[in-house]
Structure formats: structure tokens, C-alpha cells
Amino acid sequence: MSQNKGVAVESLWPTPKIQRSGATGPLLRQERAERTREQILHCAARIFAERGYQQTGIKDVADEVAMTKGAVYFHFPNKQALAIAVVDELYSRWPVTLEAVRGKGLSPLDTVIEMFNAATVAFLEDPIMQAGTRLQNERDAVDVELPPPYVDWTNLISMLMREAHQQGQLAQHVDPDVAARVAVAAFFGAQHISDNLNGRADFAERWREVRDTLFPALRARPSLATDPDRPVTRG
Amino acid sequence: MSQNKGVAVESLWPTPKIQRSGATGPLLRQERAERTREQILHCAARIFAERGYQQTGIKDVADEVAMTKGAVYFHFPNKQALAIAVVDELYSRWPVTLEAVRGKGLSPLDTVIEMFNAATVAFLEDPIMQAGTRLQNERDAVDVELPPPYVDWTNLISMLMREAHQQGQLAQHVDPDVAARVAVAAFFGAQHISDNLNGRADFAERWREVRDTLFPALRARPSLATDPDRPVTRG
Numbered sequence: 001m002s003q004n005k006g007v008a009v010e011s012l013w014p015t016p017k018i019q020r021s022g023a024t025g026p027l028l029r030q031e032r033a034e035r036t037r038e039q040i041l042h043c044a045a046r047i048f049a050e051r052g053y054q055q056t057g058i059k060d061v062a063d064e065v066a067m068t069k070g071a072v073y074f075h076f077p078n079k080q081a082l083a084i085a086v087v088d089e090l091y092s093r094w095p096v097t098l099e100a101v102r103g104k105g106l107s108p109l110d111t112v113i114e115m116f117n118a119a120t121v122a123f124l125e126d127p128i129m130q131a132g133t134r135l136q137n138e139r140d141a142v143d144v145e146l147p148p149p150y151v152d153w154t155n156l157i158s159m160l161m162r163e164a165h166q167q168g169q170l171a172q173h174v175d176p177d178v179a180a181r182v183a184v185a186a187f188f189g190a191q192h193i194s195d196n197l198n199g200r201a202d203f204a205e206r207w208r209e210v211r212d213t214l215f216p217a218l219r220a221r222p223s224l225a226t227d228p229d230r231p232v233t234r235g
Numbered sequence: 236m237s238q239n240k241g242v243a244v245e246s247l248w249p250t251p252k253i254q255r256s257g258a259t260g261p262l263l264r265q266e267r268a269e270r271t272r273e274q275i276l277h278c279a280a281r282i283f284a285e286r287g288y289q290q291t292g293i294k295d296v297a298d299e300v301a302m303t304k305g306a307v308y309f310h311f312p313n314k315q316a317l318a319i320a321v322v323d324e325l326y327s328r329w330p331v332t333l334e335a336v337r338g339k340g341l342s343p344l345d346t347v348i349e350m351f352n353a354a355t356v357a358f359l360e361d362p363i364m365q366a367g368t369r370l371q372n373e374r375d376a377v378d379v380e381l382p383p384p385y386v387d388w389t390n391l392i393s394m395l396m397r398e399a400h401q402q403g404q405l406a407q408h409v410d411p412d413v414a415a416r417v418a419v420a421a422f423f424g425a426q427h428i429s430d431n432l433n434g435r436a437d438f439a440e441r442w443r444e445v446r447d448t449l450f451p452a453l454r455a456r457p458s459l460a461t462d463p464d465r466p467v468t469r470g
Contacts, residue, residue: 052375137372140287150428182421182448189424193385206416213417217452
């Protein structure tokens with residue numbers, strides 16, 4: 001299993017609550033169906049992440065989840081539907097993660113950093129994130145249209161950067177939407193390069209470099225007029 | 236055709252000198268063979284860039300270049316060899332571009348910016364760059380090992396950043412290798428996102444945002460002790 005590699009964040013990423021059916025007594029049929037669907041989805045994500053879209057078949061997923069192909073087809077009519085479901089599942093997690101990070105009561109700019117920390121952990125540990133990203137990279141080979149990548153994420157970071165701007169956290173010359181786009185580009189660029197060169201083994205370190213280089217440049221310096229720690233000097 | 240879109244740089248990118256055989260009198264057999272190879276390579280690049288590796292066949296390349304499949308096979312034994320040749324051709328251009336930029340006599344940090352400007356133009360206009368990048372993204376589908384991406388480019392930018400450091404151009408807290416990795420991540424991340432979302436239509440603008448956000452943070456401020464333009468003030 002891959003490791004957190006020192007990114008200082010507890011898991012803010014929603015963990016799948018997979019449970020073998022029958023573990024806690026009788027379940028309603030609907031609940032059981034949902035759990036089965038979730039199990040299939042997570043197995044499919046692991047295989048998509050490892051082998052890519054073209055090398056993954058419904059049969060592989062069925063074998064991995066120890067079901068018949070028919071049982072898998074009951075939930076997902078084909079491989080395309082599985083790929084879309086993985087990407088949808090990935091995108092549905094960001095708002096949940098944002099709520100968890102909001103709960104920590106950080107400033108908007110530190111909320112941005114914590115969101116990237118959470119995404120770093122997800123890239124290193126979560127098959128849904130790994131599979132969703134791989135499917136997006138292979139979107140030309142995926143014979144169905146996937147929801148567009150980067151858009152939701154950029155909008156989310158833009159919203160937080162605008163809050164940071166309103167609260168005077170950004171340096172005066174910084175446009176919050178530009179700051180969001182540059183941060184997203186640097187983060188996903190570092191991830192993409194690390195994934196290509198060494199399977200993300202150094203990604204946590206590469207993200208820390210982006211964070212420590214970029215964010216001090218975005219942040220407002222303490223105002224001389226209002227900084228209570230300003231040393232008193234003679235004029 | 237795509238446009239330069241306002242990146243302020245003349246083409247520093249080596250242009251292919253393709254010429255139809257027979258245009259300037261008799262050519263030595265060797266020269267003619269080299270030109271034919273170059274023609275095939277550039278046609279293949281255009282098709283790889285447009286359709287991707289799997290949707291490109293030797294037959295498509297032969298049709299595009301108006302030759303028989305046999306003529307293409309004489310130069311490239313198979314599609315894998317064509318893909319490797321495109322990537323090799325791409326990588327061979329950076330040192331040539333660096334020499335052209337060096338000729339402008341810029342400081343090391345401005346040489347870095349000019350190299351990224353040249354790469355931006357290449358992403359927008361040059362099929363070799365577009366095809367090489369697409370093949371790298373599809374490397375799992377390419378059934379032969381390609382030379383690794385990003386490594387040469389990161390080394391080149393690191394070398395320039397170290398020069399910038401030696402000449403006192405970098406802010407004191409900036410590690411030149413970190414600066415190189417972060418700049419490369421932000422540049423290629425912006426390119427990747429722009430390519431995914433709108434076929435690079437906004438890439439020149441996205442690169443300018445990266446440049447104007449990141450580079451001022453890397454650059455040393457003029458020292459108060461040595462800046463000859465320092466305004467004289469009363470203490």
C-alpha cells in the first residue's frame with residue numbers, strides 16, 4: 001500500500017463504507033443493492049487504476065469482486081457506465097472534503113492548502129482518485145464522454161481564493177481567479193510529472209515544494225500600518 | 236492553423252526544412268533519403284497529434300505523404316519506430332532552442348522565461364511538439380518504451396536556475412532545483428489543463444499567468460545596499 005508520506009493532514013477524504021452483506025443482520029433490499037454497487041465500483045476503480053481502460057474488462061471486475069458477470073451487468077450495463085460512475089464518484093467527493101476542511105475553521109487561504117493536502121493523500125491512497133485521473137488521461141481511448149476534468153476543482157479553489165481576497169489575505173496585486181488557476185496548474189502538473197516518472201513516489205514532496213514556493217507569493221504581507229508586532233524604530 | 240496568440244517571442248524553435256525532392260537539382264542519394272525520412276516523420280507527427288497512437292496506421296502516414304507503404308517501411312520498420320522517432324526528434328530540439336535563446340544575451344532567469352515562451356509557441360504550432368506530448372500521454376497504449384518525459388527539460392531549467400542563483404538573481408530563500416521543478420510543474424500543468432479543456436486555445440494566456448505569478452516570487456529584490464537607483468531619503 002502507498003503511504004501518506006508526511007503530508008500533515010488526517011484523512012479528510014470520504015472513506016468508502018464497504019461492508020460485506022449480512023455482516024450486521026438483515027438489510028433492506030435497496031441498501032444491499034447499493035452496497036453491492038459500491039463494492040463493484042471500488043473493485044473496478046482498483047483495476048482501472050492499475051491497468052487502464054482498455055486493459056480492463058467486465059470479467060476482470062466480476063472476478064475481483066467474486067460475482068458473476070451477470071451480477072455486475074445488473075448494476076452497470078457496460079464498461080463505459082463503470083468508467084463514468086468512477087469519475088462521477090470522484091467528483092462527488094470534493095464538496096464532502098470541503099465540508100470536512102471547513103470544519104477546521106481555517107482561513108480561506110489555509111483552506112486551499114488543506115484541500116490540496118487532502119487531494120495529495122487521495123492521489124497516493126485512493127483508487128477512486130487514481131482511477132478517475134487515469135481515465136481522464138485516457139479519455140480519447142474511453143469510448144464515451146466523461147465529465148470534463150479540472151473544472152469543478154478550479155471553481156472550488158477560485159471560490160476560496162475570492163474569500164481570501166475579500167478577507168485581505170491575498171497580496172494586493174494578486175487576482176484570486178488567476179491565483180486559483182496557477183495553483184491548480186502547479187498542483188496537477190506536479191502530480192502528473194511525479195506519476196509519469198516514478199508512480200507518484202515523490203509526489204508529497206513535490207507538492208510541498210509547490211506549496212512553499214507559490215503560496216508565500218500569493219499571501220499578503222502583514223501591513224506595516226496595522227501589524228502590532230511592527231518593531232518601533234526611530235525616524 | 237493555430238496562432239502565436241501574443242507570446243512575445245519570435246520563433247526560436249528549429250523549423251523543419253522540408254523540401255520536395257528534385258526542387259534544387261540532383262541530390263545525393265543520402266540527402267534525398269534524409270529528406271524523405273523527414274517528410275514522413277512530419278506527416279506522421281501531424282496524424283499522431285490529431286488522432287493519437289492507436290488510431291494512426293502506417294497506411295494513413297503513407298497516404299498523407301503520398302508514398303507507398305513500402306516506401307514508409309523502408310525508413311521506419313513499424314509504427315513503434317515512428318513514435319520513438321517523433322519523441323526523439325522533439326527532445327533533440329531543446330538544446331538547439333537553448334542555443335538560439337542564449338544568443339539573445341539575456342540573464343539566466345530571463346533565459347528560463349524565454350525557453351518557456353518558445354515551448355509555448357511550439358505547443359501551439361508545431362506538430363512534433365503536439366505529437367510527442369500526445370504520445371507521452373498515451374504511453375501505456377504505445378507498445379514500446381518511449382524515452383521518459385520531463386527529465387531533459389527539468390535538467391535544462393535546473394541548469395539555468397543554478398546560473399541564476401550564482402549570479403544573485405534568485406531570492407535568498409529559493410533553491411534553484413526546487414524553483415526549476417515548480418516552474419516545470421506549473422508550465423506543463425497549465426498546458427495539460429488547457430489542452431484538455433479547450434485544445435490549448437487559452438494556453439498562451441495561461442502561461443502568462445503562471446509566469447507573472449511565479450517568477451516575481453523567485454527573483455531577488457534589488458538590494459537596498461547596492462541598488463544605484465535607490466532613492467535618497469532622509470533618515
